[in-house]
Amino acid sequence: MRYDRTVRLHADFSTTVTRVRDALAAQGFGVLTEIDVAATLKAKLGQDMEDYLILGACNPALAHRALEADRTIGLLLPCNVVVRTDGAETVVQALDPDTLVTLTERPELEPVAAEATHRLDAALASLT
Template sequence: MFHYTVVTEKSISQILNDLEENLSKEKFGVLWSFNIKDKLNEKGLTYNQDYYVLEVCNPFEAKEVLSITSQVGYFLPCKIVVYEEDGTTKVGMVKPTALISILGDTNLDSKAAEIEQRLITCIDKTK
């Protein structure tokens, strides 16, 4: 699968708080967080589902992978989404390994796997 997603009974606000704390422990910062519902409503479109997108980055990791190939910048920053569906809250991301595989540069495989596992750990701790 191209993504990693977990389901929890926690509220979106609790997940967002927990996620930011967990990411910080792994030296990832939230560069930007927005609710797609709010953005669509600002544009005059009715959309009633809260759907948060967090753009997260570890600057040390970003510098390292960008030093290998500038094309990895197409995938940065990493995105984590938080939304409600069918009475549960879902937290997920596109797997960095899936994105890196598009480049076909095996020099990045182990770093992508390491970053992916660290982000999965952050997500899993929110359950």
């Protein structure tokens, strides 16, 4: 089962991060958290890796609807978006919102997942 929605870009990492933030904002998502995985692994373990950033994106209206359907869904929120370097490309990946429905087996989450999918797909498409 695929659980990601991915685009590959021929753009540098920092430019892509800015564009991803703007694309998410245009679709009603704010970034609640940011984890610089590369910097954390370097600081904590002395390990080097490629640029790798996790953005915790949240659309408040969708999050509210999901939480109204299932309070435990907070374990799967916010929607993680990864921006990472892969050779000469920068990869942008978002968790497929349908994963929420599959994991929880809660059909009442289907409309929320469908709207989140539409918005994330629009954000990703705007990057290409």
